[in-house]
Amino acid sequence: MVDRRDPAADHRDPAVDRRDPASDLRDLPAFTDGRTHSLPGEPEWPVREVVVEYDEGWFVGGYDRVEQPDGTEKRYYWAELSPATVVIAVADGDVLFVEQYRPTVRNTQLELPAGIVEPGETYAEAGARELAEETGFTPDSTALLQEVWCSTGVLRHRRGYVVAEGLEPVDVEADSNEFLEPRAVPIDEALSLARSPPTNDATLEGLLLAERDGFL
Numbered sequence: 001m002v003d004r005r006d007p008a009a010d011h012r013d014p015a016v017d018r019r020d021p022a023s024d025l026r027d028l029p030a031f032t033d034g035r036t037h038s039l040p041g042e043p044e045w046p047v048r049e050v051v052v053e054y055d056e057g058w059f060v061g062g063y064d065r066v067e068q069p070d071g072t073e074k075r076y077y078w079a080e081l082s083p084a085t086v087v088i089a090v091a092d093g094d095v096l097f098v099e100q101y102r103p104t105v106r107n108t109q110l111e112l113p114a115g116i117v118e119p120g121e122t123y124a125e126a127g128a129r130e131l132a133e134e135t136g137f138t139p140d141s142t143a144l145l146q147e148v149w150c151s152t153g154v155l156r157h158r159r160g161y162v163v164a165e166g167l168e169p170v171d172v173e174a175d176s177n178e179f180l181e182p183r184a185v186p187i188d189e190a191l192s193l194a195r196s197p198p199t200n201d202a203t204l205e206g207l208l209l210a211e212r213d214g215f216l
Contacts, residue, residue, distance in 0.1 A: 033119050037080060038156050048073060058082060058116070080156040083117040085126040086202045088210040089139065091167040095190040095207070095216070096135050100180035107198045110183065112206050123147065123160030131164055132172040135182040140166030145209045150201075161206045163215050187216050 037060075046067040054061035063075040089096040089112075097110045115130035117123060124142040132138045145161045185193055191211065194204045210216045 035082065035119055038083070038158055045069065077154065078156050079154060083123070083158040083160065084114055084202075085117055085123045085130060085160050085162055086112050086114040086206045087127040087131045087162050087164050088112060088145075088206045088215065089131055089135065089137065089164040089167060090187065090210075090215055091137070091165070091184075093187055094184040095187055096131070096137065096167075097183045097185050097190075097193075097203075098134050098180040099183055100178070105198070109198050109200060110185075110193060110203070111200060112203045114202055117160070124162050127160075127162035127164060131167075132170050134178065134180060136169055136172065137167040138170040138172075139164035140168065145206075145213055148205075159202065161209050163210055163213070165215075190216065 043064075043066070047064050048067055049065035050062070051065070052060060052062040058081070060080040061078070063077040065073055066076050067073050087096075096113065098113055099108060099110050101108045113127075113131050113134040115126065115133070117126040118129075121129070123144050128139055128142050142162050142164045145163055147158060147160045149155075150157045150159050191207050194207050207216065
């Protein structure tokens with residue numbers, strides 16, 4: 001992988017522009033709803049400076065100026081997103097997918113229902129809500145299979161995979177920015193479908209976890 005970070009930052013005088021890293025952002029709100037940054041522990045390499053360059057409310061971007069083990073300093077850029085939930089919903093021998101166009105990659109994909117975890121929600125609670133909003137079904141049981149960090153070379157983003165069972169139809173108004181169609185796929189075809197391009201990591205990972213834990 002080609003490293004496209006700023007090479008000049010590796011050789012700057014460590015005495016120049018050295019500022020406190022604002023408690024490494026732990027006490028500073030990261031999003032407009034007041035949530036704080038997703039930092040799991042103390043840095044093993046000294047953080048000399050923290051800079052936030054973009055703050056769109058749902059997305060925060062910037063860099064840490066970090067002292068590396070050889071004494072050089074480098075800017076490590078990051079983008080932070082709110083935690084997300086991904087739902088593996090199983091009913092009557094089918095898995096529920098949603099079909100939607102993704103402008104970011106310019107293609108239409110079949111995906112597992114997913115969405116942002118709202119403040120105060122667990123992954124399972126967010127999964128039940130997103131499932132209802134995107135497919136029109138609500139589960140009578142949910143369980144968190146796994147929490148992961150995503151694309152750790154550049155993202156600060158956690159994802160929880162939730163299995164949902166006992167589905168019942170419900171009337172829920174979808175978000176105004178969602179244009180998608182629910183689709184039921186037979187369990188024995190779900191993994192094969194998820195491996196057919198175009199696909200995405202969340203859908204494939206969710207199905208593999210569900211299969212490994214005996215839900216598929």
